[in-house]
Amino acid sequence: MTHFTTACVIRRSKLGMVLMAGIFGLLIVFSNLTDYSSNYEFVGHILSMDTTRPNNELRYRAITSPMLHHRIYWMIITFEITYTVCCLLGAYQLYKKLHAPRKEFHEAKKYAIVGLMIGIFVYYFCLQVVGNEWFDMDTSKEWNAMTWTRNVIDYMMTALIFLALKIDH
Numbered sequence: 813m814t815h816f817t818t819a820c821v822i823r824r825s826k827l828g829m830v831l832m833a834g835i836f837g838l839l840i841v842f843s844n845l846t847d848y849s850s851n852y853e854f855v856g857h858i859l860s861m862d863t864t865r866p867n868n869e870l871r872y873r874a875i876t877s878p879m880l881h882h883r884i885y886w887m888i889i890t891f892e893i894t895y896t897v898c899c900l901l902g903a904y905q906l907y908k909k910l911h912a913p914r915k916e917f918h919e920a921k922k923y924a925i926v927g928l929m930i931g932i933f934v935y936y937f938c939l940q941v942v943g944n945e946w947f948d949m950d951t952s953k954e955w956n957a958m959t960w961t962r963n964v965i966d967y968m969m970t971a972l973i974f975l976a977l978k979i980d981h
Contacts, residue, residue, distance in 0.1 A: 829971040830924040831903040837896030856881045857955040864948045898927030914981040928972040
């Protein structure tokens with residue numbers, strides 16, 4: 813595949829989508845580490861449920877321990893670092909196999925797939941499922957990331973589906 817073909821464009825598009833997800837992860841991790849207190853405040857408010865509806869019957873679910881807030885926040889940061897490393901490593905593997913036979917290129921997708929799945933776990937399961945459904949995040953006017961996470965998940969899910977398809981021969 814040394815000339816400009818549709819397969820060549822598709823392979824480069826897959827590489828680009830994974831690389832963009834990895835760069836996004838780098839920016840998220842950088843933000844979480846350099847502005848720890850602001851992002852920690854967000855996590856603390858969600859877990860404490862202190863900005864949800866008044867007289868909320870679900871407030872018994874709240875976690876009010878600052879120590880647990882820090883531990884949960886560091887767990888999220890660890891998952892984000894793992895997602896970022898996997899996506900960047902996956903992008904590198906795809907780059908190395910851009911001109912390889914179809915089977916080799918397909919096998920080079922594994923780190924990228926793992927990275928995107930971890931990203932989906934963080935932003936869909938941790939933030940939307942647990943944050944929204946358990947900690948009632950969507951009722952907070954100040955500390956609500958539903959729209960943001962939906963956009964991130966839409967991108968990652970689209971990238972994952974496109975990446976996994978065997979249309980790059």
